[in-house]
Amino acid sequence: MDFTKQIEEYYQREKQIIDALDKNEINEALNAILRHYENEDIIYVLGNGGSSATANHMVCDFDKGISLDLKKQFRVISLSDNIPMIMAIGNDIGFEDVFYLQLKNKLKPTDLVIAISGSGNSRNIVKAVQYANEVGAEVIGLTGYAGGKLKNMANINVHVPVEDMQITEDMHMSFVHVAMQIFWRYLMAKEGKEAVYKINQ
Numbered sequence: 581m582d583f584t585k586q587i588e589e590y591y592q593r594e595k596q597i598i599d600a601l602d603k604n605e606i607n608e609a610l611n612a613i614l615r616h617y618e619n620e621d622i623i624y625v626l627g628n629g630g631s632s633a634t635a636n637h638m639v640c641d642f643d644k645g646i647s648l649d650l651k652k653q654f655r656v657i658s659l660s661d662n663i664p665m666i667m668a669i670g671n672d673i674g675f676e677d678v679f680y681l682q683l684k685n686k687l688k689p690t691d692l693v694i695a696i697s698g699s700g701n702s703r704n705i706v707k708a709v710q711y712a713n714e715v716g717a718e719v720i721g722l723t724g725y726a727g728g729k730l731k732n733m734a735n736i737n738v739h740v741p742v743e744d745m746q747i748t749e750d751m752h753m754s755f756v757h758v759a760m761q762i763f764w765r766y767l768m769a770k771e772g773k774e775a776v777y778k779i780n781q
Contacts, residue, residue: 625694695730
C-alpha cells in the first residue's frame with residue numbers, strides 16, 4: 581500500500597497547528613515551571629491514556645534529562661505513574677478520584693499542577709484541578725479541541741487549536757521536549773556548564 585498521501589496530509593496539518601500555537605502561552609507556562617523549580621516546589625503532572633504517557637515522559641525528561649548534572653534537581657511527580665494506587669482508588673472508590681485523592685492533604689499552595697487533557701473535560705482531571713484551585717496551587721493546563729472545562733480552570737493554559745487527538749498529543753509531547761531543551765541549556769549555562777548530550781553511556 582502507498583500511504584504517502586495520507587502521511588503528507590497528516591504532517592501538513594501538524595505544521596499548520598505548530599504555526600497556530602500561541603508561543604506567548606508556552607513562554608508563560610515555561611516561566612511558571614521555572615519559578616516553581618527555583619522555589620524547590622513539587623510539580624505534579626497528570627493525564628489519562630496517551631496524556632498519562634506524556635506525564636510520565638515529563639518526569640523522565642525533567643528529573644533525569646535536565647537534572648542529571650545540575651546541583652538543584654527538578655521535583656516532578658506523575659500521578660499517572662503508580663498503577664497499584666490508581667487501580668485501588670478506581671476499584672474501591674471510583675475512577676473520578678484517582679488523581680484528586682493522590683493530591684488530597686499533600687498538595688501545597690506553593691506547588692504546581694500540570695494537567696494534560698485533550699478534551700479538557702475528563703472528570704478525574706477536572707476534579708483534581710478543582711481541588712488544586714481550592715488549595716490555591718497554580719495550575720497549567722495542556723488542552724486541545726475547544727479546551728473544555730480545564731481551559732477556564734487553569735491559571736495558564738497551553739491550547740492546541742485542533743479537533744484531532746493525535747495532533748493534540750503530539751503538541752503536548754512537543755511542549756515537554758521544548759521545555760526540556762530550553763531548561764537544560766539555560767540551567768546548565770547558569771551553573772557554568774556546557775550542555776552536552778550523553779547518549780548510551
